[in-house]
Amino acid sequence: MTAFGEHPDRSGRDLFAEAGLAALEDAGLTPDDVDEVFYGNFVGTLSENQGHQGPLMSEAFGSTAPAKRIEGACASSGLAIREAARVVRNGEADVVVAGGMERMTNMDTAGATASLAVAADALYEVRPGVTFPAAYALMARAYFEQFGGDRTDLAHIAVKNHENALVNDHAHLQTEISVDDVTEAPTVADPLGLYDACPISDGASAVILTSDAYAEHHDLDAPVAITGSGQGGDRMALQDRDSFAKTPATRDAAQEAYDDATVVPDDIDVAEVHDCFTIAEVLALEALDLYEDGEAIGAARRGETTRDGPLPVNLSGGLKAKGHPVGATGTAQIAAVAKLLAGTHPRADALDSPTVGLAQNAGGTVASATVHVLEVVE
Amino acid sequence: MTDTSDSTFASFLDAIEAGNPFYLTCPNDHGSLPPKRICPECTEQTLSKESLPETGEIVTYTNVAVPAPRFRDDSPYVTAIADFGPITLTGQLQGVDSDDVQIGQTVQLTVGSADGERFVAFERP
Ligand SMILES: [Zn+2]
Numbered sequence: 001m002t003a004f005g006e007h008p009d010r011s012g013r014d015l016f017a018e019a020g021l022a023a024l025e026d027a028g029l030t031p032d033d034v035d036e037v038f039y040g041n042f043v044g045t046l047s048e049n050q051g052h053q054g055p056l057m058s059e060a061f062g063s064t065a066p067a068k069r070i071e072g073a074c075a076s077s078g079l080a081i082r083e084a085a086r087v088v089r090n091g092e093a094d095v096v097v098a099g100g101m102e103r104m105t106n107m108d109t110a111g112a113t114a115s116l117a118v119a120a121d122a123l124y125e126v127r128p129g130v131t132f133p134a135a136y137a138l139m140a141r142a143y144f145e146q147f148g149g150d151r152t153d154l155a156h157i158a159v160k161n162h163e164n165a166l167v168n169d170h171a172h173l174q175t176e177i178s179v180d181d182v183t184e185a186p187t188v189a190d191p192l193g194l195y196d197a198c199p200i201s202d203g204a205s206a207v208i209l210t211s212d213a214y215a216e217h218h219d220l221d222a223p224v225a226i227t228g229s230g231q232g233g234d235r236m237a238l239q240d241r242d243s244f245a246k247t248p249a250t251r252d253a254a255q256e257a258y259d260d261a262t263v264v265p266d267d268i269d270v271a272e273v274h275d276c277f278t279i280a281e282v283l284a285l286e287a288l289d290l291y292e293d294g295e296a297i298g299a300a301r302r303g304e305t306t307r308d309g310p311l312p313v314n315l316s317g318g319l320k321a322k323g324h325p326v327g328a329t330g331t332a333q334i335a336a337v338a339k340l341l342a343g344t345h346p347r348a349d350a351l352d353s354p355t356v357g358l359a360q361n362a363g364g365t366v367a368s369a370t371v372h373v374l375e376v377v378e
Numbered sequence: 379m380t381d382t383s384d385s386t387f388a389s390f391l392d393a394i395e396a397g398n399p400f401y402l403t404c405p406n407d408h409g410s411l412p413p414k415r416i417c418p419e420c421t422e423q424t425l426s427k428e429s430l431p432e433t434g435e436i437v438t439y440t441n442v443a444v445p446a447p448r449f450r451d452d453s454p455y456v457t458a459i460a461d462f463g464p465i466t467l468t469g470q471l472q473g474v475d476s477d478d479v480q481i482g483q484t485v486q487l488t489v490g491s492a493d494g495e496r497f498v499a500f501e502r503p
Contacts, residue, residue: 109444110447110450111447113444113446113447114446114447117446123387124387124467124468124498125468126446127495127497127498128457128468128469128470128490128497128498128499129442129445129448129449129455129457129470129492129497130446130457131445134442134457137440138438138439138440138457138458139438141438141440141481142437142438145438187441187443188442188443188444189440189441189442189443189444190440190441190443192440235418238459238468239459239465240410240411240418240466244459
């Protein structure tokens with residue numbers, strides 16, 4: 001992957017070329033080996049006036065293999081990895097690139113705000129002024145009302161994820177923050193403040209999936225396998241859901257992925273979850289059945305999901321500190337979990353011989369969710 | 379059955395402005411909002427219009443400090459989700475001080491406008 005951050009002067013194709021070539025080199029493969037490309041992108045038609053990005057991005061790393069752009073808001077490359085895993089497991093391809101790219105900072109804040117909002121219902125949510133932070137603020141207040149918790153609980157999540165990113169040179173924000181910094185930051189949409197929100201980032205990520213047979217035959221170093229994949233859906237607009245404090249799309253995706261991998265939540269050693277806002281990490285951990293409903297709000301505060309806790313969450317820094325180039329996030333999570341399991345991530349020292357990891361990627365207010373289970377290959 | 383195929387988002391706002399807000403309902407009494415050709419709960423395709431209760435209750439809200447660009451001159455503003463019984467709606471709360479909003483408060487429907495686009499709004503009865 002590229003470093004996530006502000007690259008307003010770099011083109012999308014240049015960002016993806018860097019990520020794709022690095023992934024191929026890491027896998028010991030060349031562009032000619034690639035059978036198919038699944039590429040996640042959210043608002044490239046708005047930010048770069050560029051449609052038809054599939055072949056463009058493939059060409060950027062030297063391939064003319066069949067390519068698809070997949071859009072699922074913030075879950076775009078979670079969907080890409082799911083499709084990539086599917087064709088490899090079905091025996092339709094041996095070497096597949098899954099990745100994503102987003103440029104956001106070439107637009108001004110108003111442009112980025114307007115672009116991010118298109119993940120919501122244009123008539124019933126965007127029209128009355130629901131921004132992306134406002135949608136999660138509506139969920140956060142509903143959560144507090146139903147289960148309790150407060151801004152300080154959320155602040156501990158931001159502090160944790162910033163701390164995790166300090167050694168991650170690909171992270172957008174490598175700054176230590178305190179609980180007071182978070183609770184005293186300017187409000188974006190109450191109860192969420194500036195430090196409850198992920199930054200607006202540019203960047204690209206790519207991972208290479210190969211069949212077991214191909215990896216074996218070509219003597220590739222493939223230490224981690226995707227063993228479970230799941231996807232869930234929900235009504236698009238928050239107003240049409242039974243609860244604003246729960247995300248059943250993630251629950252459905254998790255159940256499918258756990259069953260697919262034949263694991264249970266207790267088996268998970270490390271997780272990267274979709275913390276576009278601090279409250280989103282809470283909603284994810286509960287929907288993943290890693291916590292009971294109403295219990296994950298205090299997990300970071302209690303030190304359970306911190307680097308030295310029993311279940312480290314978002315060791316990469318998460319979206320919160322690593323950054324959130326929307327279409328690149330899902331595959332960046334997969335890359336982070338794979339490196340954490342392989343022992344090659346700068347935060348891998350937080351884990352003691354981990355064997356099972358999980359990545360959860362969500363779109364909009366979680367009308368789309370993907371969950372992938374990754375395991376160390378014996 | 380009432381033909382609801384003319385029920386658009388625009389006609390929904392027109393009806394609020396005319397003082398006769400409606401929602402769509404299926405034979406199993408599931409409420410939904412236009413445009414719809416099928417009940418999202420049970421997939422019944424026989425939908426009819428019903429009068430919407432005049433008031434709803436705020437179930438969650440947020441005071442938006444960093445506004446959507448169309449509302450840059452109106453920030454901060456409050457968006458809320460209010461339960462009207464058969465359906466639940468998202469709207470901008472108008473004419474109310476942001477410090478004076480609470481879950482459980484009663485609101486009624488109105489229509490707002492910004493940059494020539496109409497939207498669902500709430501006000502105190
Ligand atoms: Zn129905």
